[in-house]
Amino acid sequence: xxxxxxxxxxxxxxxxxxxxxxxxxxxxxxxxxxxxxxxxxxxxxxxxxxxxxxxxxxxxxxxxxxxxxxxxxxxxxxxxxxxxxxxxxxxxxxxxxxxxxxxxxxxxxxxxxxxxxxxxxxxxxxxxxxxxxxxxxxxxxxxxxxxxxxxxxxxxxxxxxxxxxxxxxxxxxxxxxxxxxxxxxxxxxxxxxxxxxxxxxxxxxxxxxxxxxxxxxxxxxxxxxxxxxxxxxxxxxxxxxxxxxxxxxxxxxxxxxxxxxxxxxxxxxxxxxxxxxxxxxxxxxxxxxxxxxxxxxxxxxxxxxxxxxxxxxxxxxxxxxxxxxxxxxxxxxxxxxxxxxxxxxxxxxxxxxxxxxxxxxxxxxxxxxxxxxxxxxxxxxxxxxxxxxxxxxxxxxxxxxxxxxxxxxxxxxxxxxxxxxxxxxxxxxxxxxxxxxxxxxxxxxxxxxxxxxxxxxxxxxxxxxxx
Numbered sequence: 001x002x003x004x005x006x007x008x009x010x011x012x013x014x015x016x017x018x019x020x021x022x023x024x025x026x027x028x029x030x031x032x033x034x035x036x037x038x039x040x041x042x043x044x045x046x047x048x049x050x051x052x053x054x055x056x057x058x059x060x061x062x063x064x065x066x067x068x069x070x071x072x073x074x075x076x077x078x079x080x081x082x083x084x085x086x087x088x089x090x091x092x093x094x095x096x097x098x099x100x101x102x103x104x105x106x107x108x109x110x111x112x113x114x115x116x117x118x119x120x121x122x123x124x125x126x127x128x129x130x131x132x133x134x135x136x137x138x139x140x141x142x143x144x145x146x147x148x149x150x151x152x153x154x155x156x157x158x159x160x161x162x163x164x165x166x167x168x169x170x171x172x173x174x175x176x177x178x179x180x181x182x183x184x185x186x187x188x189x190x191x192x193x194x195x196x197x198x199x200x201x202x203x204x205x206x207x208x209x210x211x212x213x214x215x216x217x218x219x220x221x222x223x224x225x226x227x228x229x230x231x232x233x234x235x236x237x238x239x240x241x242x243x244x245x246x247x248x249x250x251x252x253x254x255x256x257x258x259x260x261x262x263x264x265x266x267x268x269x270x271x272x273x274x275x276x277x278x279x280x281x282x283x284x285x286x287x288x289x290x291x292x293x294x295x296x297x298x299x300x301x302x303x304x305x306x307x308x309x310x311x312x313x314x315x316x317x318x319x320x321x322x323x324x325x326x327x328x329x330x331x332x333x334x335x336x337x338x339x340x341x342x343x344x345x346x347x348x349x350x351x352x353x354x355x356x357x358x359x360x361x362x363x364x365x366x367x368x369x370x371x372x373x374x375x376x377x378x379x380x381x382x383x384x385x386x387x388x389x390x391x392x393x394x395x396x397x398x399x400x401x402x403x404x405x406x407x408x409x410x411x412x413x414x415x416x417x418x419x420x421x422x423x424x425x426x427x428x429x430x431x432x433x434x435x436x437x438x439x440x441x442x443x444x445x446x447x448x449x450x451x452x453x454x455x456x457x458x459x460x461x462x463x464x465x466x467x
Contacts, residue, residue: 003135005162006073007033013176013203019225020063021209021217027063029203035067040074042117048124050076051133053095053140053351058084058102062186062208066196068099068120069139069186078133080140080153081187089142093153094131094354097124131354140351141189141287154189154287155348155356161193164290164345167314168198171295172229172281178255179205181227183214183236189287190261195231212463215240222252229254233261237272238411242430244275245408254278260285260292263380263398264308267405273301284310284380289365290345293317294378309377318342321373322366330394335373339380340366388421390453395446400425403441409433411461423454428461 009016014030027035048054054077059065065081072079082090087106098109100121112123138158142151168174180199184191199206207225214221218240221227232240237259244250257276259269260283273280279299285292296311313319321337328336346365349358359365368384381387386397397415404413404427412428427433435456442448450456 003073003076003158006070006138006158009200009203010036016176016203017205018063019205019207020061021207021221021225022061022213023063025063032067032070036070036074039067039071039118039120042115043071043075043077043122046113046115046122046124048075048077048096049130049132051078051135051137052130053078053080053093054122055090055093055095055098056081057087057090057098057100057104058082059099060084060210062182062210064101064120065186066208073138078137078139078155080142081185081192082142083185083187089150090153092150092352093140094127094129096130097122097126127354129354131351131356133356137348139192141187141192143287153351155351156189156193156287157348160290160345160348161197163316163343164193164292165198165201167290167316167345168194168292169202171292171314172198172256172258174198174202174204174229176203178202178228179207179226181207181209181214181221181225181230183209183211184231184233184261185211188261189291190231190233190285194258194260194283194285194291211236211239215243218244219250219252222250222254226253229256229258231258231260232272234259234264234268235262235412237264237268238405238408241268241271241275242408242411247275249277250275252276252278256281256297258283263401265398265402265405266302266304266306266308267402269298269308270301270304273298282308282311286367288347288359289341289343289367290317293341293343294319307379309379310371316344319378321371321378324370327370330389331372336370336381338366338384339369339371339378340364386415388417388423390421391447395448400442400446403445404438406441407433407437423448424457425454426457426459428459430461433458 010029010033016029018027018032054072056065056068056079069079087108103121109123112126115122136157136159138156138161141154182195186192256279258281264282282296283292284294294310294313320340321335322340323337342364349356370381371378382396382398388395401413404410409429409431410427414426416424439450448454
């Protein structure tokens, strides 16, 4: 039942269009379905065990990744789209096969069988002891891996994902008349589920762009495809702001923009609003609970200094704060705790090797996000432990980032602390940045001094970052 649901839009909206903007080609949903069916027929000939994992590795073209994604679903296989990078990031997973657009020179596949399927190299029979799932297993997405090193492999279910898609459609009032521009990687749950699949199920026009090229061509793409919405992470928004910092406004017909996948940070939010001059939905979510859980609509830019709450929870979802004595004693009477989400959309578990480690509940997830509640509004302070206590005050890493993102050259800030609460602040930047200015901001706002309280690490920004 749930498998068929992922193919019904191809038939219900067969005249709707998916645009591969990087190749300047348009395809109707029906044409894409015919392509998918052809690839799936060739995969079936290999007799790969059903409900096992196929990695779709290193494709720069989102359209090709999605072709293979649906082909795997049609064959009752579990797709896992992985960006180009080090294959060691997936060696902790026992998968059946791996698609690549070029031959792989890696010990991982040296004993595997290989078959070329419509210009795609499929290596299979890689492991004997593969993970075998069940009828409800849909796909795998990975965590960002920024703290854990090797990203966690998050298994999502068909039933749960359909519930999240429906919740997204209702919260954003997405219709068949919408045209969405996808610049986020489809390996990322926010790009794949919250944006692509939500619009696909609605029969909307979907424009697939490549991130950096799409950013550079943004005004032309808006005009050519009459785009009505774009989903962004704050990092993607800052990348756009960097390239268009000398332009007061980009002409558009946008109905809205979303900022999700990470804390939006007020400076990013305000500058994005000014550049596009359209409503912005700030969204909260995480792959384990569905990439969109709560939504806050802004018809105008929030005032400087205003805190950004997570907004209203999406249809079918409830949240509450799970009390924490450790944090409560630091915040007196203000309710504080871990954000707990009750949702029909939560993940099935983490896969390591060939074993699925299930969550304690299939409907309730307690996150590591520490939140406070003020006047019935919920605000995310940061992840568990992402703060220091200094001179009788608590300084959250998110607050430090808020101050640093005023500089247009700073695209990403990464903050960690050692056992002595000394901070290592990584500044991912384009062009030269003025270190004394950063030092002055941290001194004036928080009385923090380099060497005594923190170290700065300057890192040239790499386009592979997505959040």
